[in-house]
Amino acid sequence: MIYKLIIAYDGTHYVGWQIQPNGNSIQAEIEGALSTFLKEEISIMGAGRTDAGVHALGQVAHFKTDQTVDPVRLIHALNGILPHDIRIKRVECVPDDFHARYSAKSKIYHYHLWLDGPIDPWIRLYRHRPKQKLSLPLLKKGAQEFVGKRDFSSFANAGSGAQSFTRTIYRLDVVAQEGGVRLEFEGDGFLYKMVRNIVGTLLEVATQKRKVEEIKSLLEAKDRTVAGIAAPARGLFLIKVNYHSALREKSSEQRSCPEAFQALSS
């Protein structure tokens, strides 16, 4: 049986999603909780490896087990074991060929900027507050330069192990919200630190350190050293991972989920 988890977390106190020798990771916490509850060694595969300090509203992971588990019971059990800064929002039974990472069709990330006066204390760990005043028209204009199918080599840090640097950004919207704006990224995939590197460059454009027209040549350079530095992790949220709806239909047909749990997991 393959189970899909939808996970929210506050990344502040973690080294990131992925297990690392030098600190607590989200992945290790969830694998630990699953292994404790199911009394077997469980490994999980996440849809995206968020960095240290990056948060998630809708991270997705899957795991395999021969046991049959009631999704609702699993949510309660895991949330009872996990620290309060990691919450399992949903559990679904999925077809055997579901893979949290490779089956993903698109991902949505939001980057939150605080542009007002002193930042409200309760969101200080979830917003980046640029030191200089931004031009919103320039921010919006710059954002549109990244939309489309592009080689994002100039915006990818080494270490992702990616074979290709071509990705498609479907939209990059600047949306007003309390105290500032958020940048909504939707794309078929994102390279290592790509969102934060794009935001870093957009902040340079919006503070007139760089011209909007330069973005095109930055992309063409295919060289990480030419673009802006990464914006801080704290402003970034992995909001949602989208999958082909066919997966869901197939799921019902195949009845890969125990019948009793169909209603709960749909």
Place this chain on the structure above:
Amino acid sequence: MIYKLIIAYDGTHYVGWQIQPNGNSIQAEIEGALSTFLKEEISIMGAGRTDAGVHALGQVAHFKTDQTVDPVRLIHALNGILPHDIRIKRVECVPDDFHARYSAKSKIYHYHLWLDGPIDPWIRLYRHRPKQKLSLPLLKKGAQEFVGKRDFSSFANAGSGAQSFTRTIYRLDVVAQEGGVRLEFEGDGFLYKMVRNIVGTLLEVATQKRKVEEIKSLLEAKDRTVAGIAAPARGLFLIKVNYHSALREKSSEQRSCPEAFQALSS
């Protein structure tokens, strides 16, 4: 010169607003920052003494000094000294008879309830999540029983040193928000733990442990032991303290603020 501060804070890690022997208080942090910056011993008076764990978006305090200070410079200096969970949002020069507590006309408190599934990790310190399912119609009906001029003895904990227990609640609205609702209290003043005690009783009503009709007799009993237990501090925010607008007009007439700073502080 009297200066008025508008302050936001995350109360999680404090013993409350007021200076206490057994831990860090918001008041002590701000007095320390002011004394450091102004190089004289400064005492502040707050509009309301929030409890341990209670937050504020718009707490108000005043202090007196013979020095003339640029409000904008003061904001920057204090926020540079204070811990990040306390932010000075605004500084104004006010007339000599301004008193943060006694000049207050009304106060607005919000109590935030999370009524959805697992609570989003980044707001876990700012929401109360009741264990049982609530009836929103009963919550709203119960809330209306508290609106008006009442003796709130049954909802006041000992320790406030209040002379009278009569207060007027102008409105107590139940407003839908992401993941749940907030209870918006506006009144001419609130007794020690009064908001949390009212919320505690309303939660009993909304979970059908107590009838709406009982609220009237609870109020009439004038006995703290009859009403429900206080709802947790984490859900409560002091949102705003309102003052008579005459104070502001008088301020301009009197020119109690240095002329150079009038524009900044208005």
